[in-house]
Amino acid sequence: MSDSELAGRTALVTGAASGIGAAIARRFRTAGARVAGLDLQPASDADEALVADLRSDADVAEAVARLGGIDILVHAAAISVHGGVIDTDTAAWADIYDVNVIGAVRLLRQAVPAMRARGGGSILLLSSINADFATPTLAAYAASKAAIESLTRTAALEFAPDGIRINAIAPASVDTPLLRDSFDRAEDPQAARAANILRHPLGRLGTPEDVAELALFLASDRASWITGAIHPLDGGASVTRR
Known part of the structure; x- marks a missing residue:
């Protein structure tokens, strides 16, 4: 692996102001990428900080247009509330889906045409171990992450003829x-x-840096024959959910 393996590439990372998104932005920069970080507040670990709301078609379109084309897209931004199926109110369910799932669709709608024109690209969506397990305290969040995994598989099939790969990472805690x-x-x-x-x-x-290392591999040419896959990153938690 070279520390310049993403040289010459432009990456857009959502949720880049903190946590996993910030760690991915930092790691991609050390690998040579030009990184734009999109969040509700400026991302300090990016070459360009884009302040935008993933709930807004116009915000997402404007942010992507400013970059003049993307080689790598990472959707790490997400929101959640604590609650079960019927005690999470309708507005919270809708808001979580709007950011976590529809936000991903908004990004794909804006990024994929330019990737097609450039001859390919790599997309990563952040899922969660909770997509595969009953999670009564995070019902809406878990359901949104299950939707992200389905979206990943469908989009991989749709975009493969254009040389665009899309994968998901499913961390535990x-x-x-x-x-x-x-x-x-x-x-x-x-x-x-x-x-x-x-x-x-x-x-x-896990640490945000653990996720960033897997993200770097999946975004790079080393993963050129990997698409449509959900990659657990869970310290063995899915082996025995305890």
Whole structure:
């Protein structure tokens, strides 16, 4: 692997102001890419900070147009609320789908035509281990991530003739501000963190950098024969959901 393997390529990373998105933006830059970070607030780890709302067709179209073509697209932005199927209100369900799923579609609609014109590209969507397991405390979020995985497979088939690859990464618990906030809501945050770690056979939480390394591989030419796949990144948690 070369630290210049993405040289000459332009990458758009959503959710780049913090957490996983920020780590991916940093890693892609060290690999030579020109990185645009799209978020609701400026991303400090990007070459260009794009402030936009993924709920808005116009915002997404304007942001992508400013870049003059994209070689790599990463949709890491996501929102969630704590709640079950019927105690999560309708507006929250709709908002989560608007950002997590329809936001991905808005990005694809704007990015794919330019990728076709450039002869190909690589797209990564962030899913979650929760897409495959019953998750009563995150019902809307988990359902949105299951939709992302279905979207990944369908889009891979549609875009393959154009040389455009699309894959998804499905992490388990990654040590981000969002996860730490969930621990802080518990009666005993330290006990909640320890219990979560025990769900991962490798004995630790994931890091944003773990996700960024897999993202770099999947975005690079080393993964040129991989598309339509959902890649677990879970410390063994999906082997035995405990």
